[in-house]
Amino acid sequence: MIQKHFKQVALALALLCVAAPGVTLAQQWPTKPVTFVSPFPPGGSVDPLARLFAAKLSDALGQQFIVENRTGASGSIGTGYVAKAAPDGYTFVFVFDTHAVNPSLLPKMTFDTLKDLSPVMLVGTAPMALGTAANKPYKNFSEFVAAAKAKPDSLSYGSVGSGSLGHLTMTLVQKAGNFKVIHIPYKGGGPMSADILGGQIESGIGSVAVLANHIKGGKMRALAVTGETRSTSMPDVPTMAEQGFPGFSAVAWWAVFAPAGTPQPIIDKLNAEMAKIAKDPAVNKQLTETLGIDLKLSSPQELQKWTVTEMDRWAKVIKENGIKPD
Known part of the structure; x- marks a missing residue:
């Protein structure tokens, strides 16, 4: 023992x-x-x-x-x-x-x-947000999609790179909505935001985190967010699901x-x-x-x-x- x-x-x-x-x-x-x-x-x-x-x-x-x-x-x-x-x-x-x-x-x-x-x-x-410069004519994502359908391959959007989540999200949405826009890849959210504000691209998709300050400051307008529900930091911005893409979500x-x-x-x-x-x-x-x-x-x-x-x-x-x- x-x-x-x-x-x-x-x-x-x-x-x-x-x-x-x-x-x-x-x-x-x-x-x-x-x-x-x-x-x-x-x-x-x-x-x-x-x-x-x-x-x-x-x-x-x-x-x-x-x-x-x-x-x-x-x-x-x-x-x-x-x-x-x-x-x-x-x-x-x-x-x-x-x-x-x-x-x-x-x-x-x-x-x-x-x-x-x-x-x-x-x-x-x-969630990600699709943003555009405040002086652009689109008030929401539905208007952006309508403009893209009226003039295929005339509108552009930026992302933080080919294969980024923003790029893949827009690829799925274009397929589901039967419209086409030109993808412009960037090496980060900073350079992309600068070109949205400068008007070099019509829109850009990035995390709410990277676009929030520009949107809250009034220099940029959010057309949609990509989550299942609205963003707590952008409660007035409707989701893509609310604008003709039911069930869609990507974060x-x-x-x-x-x-x-x-x-x-x-x-x-x-x-x-x-x-x-x-x-x-x-x-x-x-x-x-x-x-x-x-x-x-x-x-x-x-x-x-x-x-x-x-x-x-x-x-x-x-x-x-x-x-x-x-």
Whole structure:
């Protein structure tokens, strides 16, 4: 009996020794600056989100969180950089919804989306909005569709790239509504917004987060949003479903990933700290009202399931419509 007791104690100590390094590592982390890679340029929705969390995490954890822009190829260049970074808890990436589209769109990607990255958190989702300059004649999406039908291939819309969620959404809507508009791909929400305001394109589709300030400031008009219900930050803007496309829904989303192999205790600590920050009333207001994000604050496991589901959905759209990258 005594011998059995000693064996149980020995086993418990052995397990504790195995677990202790990871737990201790998480307790001490971070001991040096942490890099958040933003794979899109400033002016869109990813960059301000990364910078908001970086500033708050710097205060909360006593180490500097630095945002580094590594842009190009619909976010895959910056994400690929993180996928190949040391899995030590000092490099993370803020991704956009293109993260789930790129595997089906970019055959030469240098990393495996599911195998080379560890999920941290699905921060939130948001409907997209189709916006146009305030001086354009279209008051809603129905008028835009009518104008496109009257003059096929005469109207243009921008998105944050070929194969972006905005591009795929407009592809589905054009097919369903039997109209055609010219797609102009951009390298981010900032450049696209500038051309909407400048009149170089008739309209542009992007997350509510990237267009909200222009719309609220009166320089841009929202023609429709793409969610199942109206956006809390744009309650007066009808959905596409309300304007002749019943049942239609597509949402933008933002998430954080780490290089595969990053210690789980560190991932769990970052997840917990980000959730705590997002629930702070001032930050919560900025995320939900200013950026128009519906917060999810998921577990790492929930983010992985979400990513797989989104990859499967949009892979089918890309294949059926012959979508090609820029």
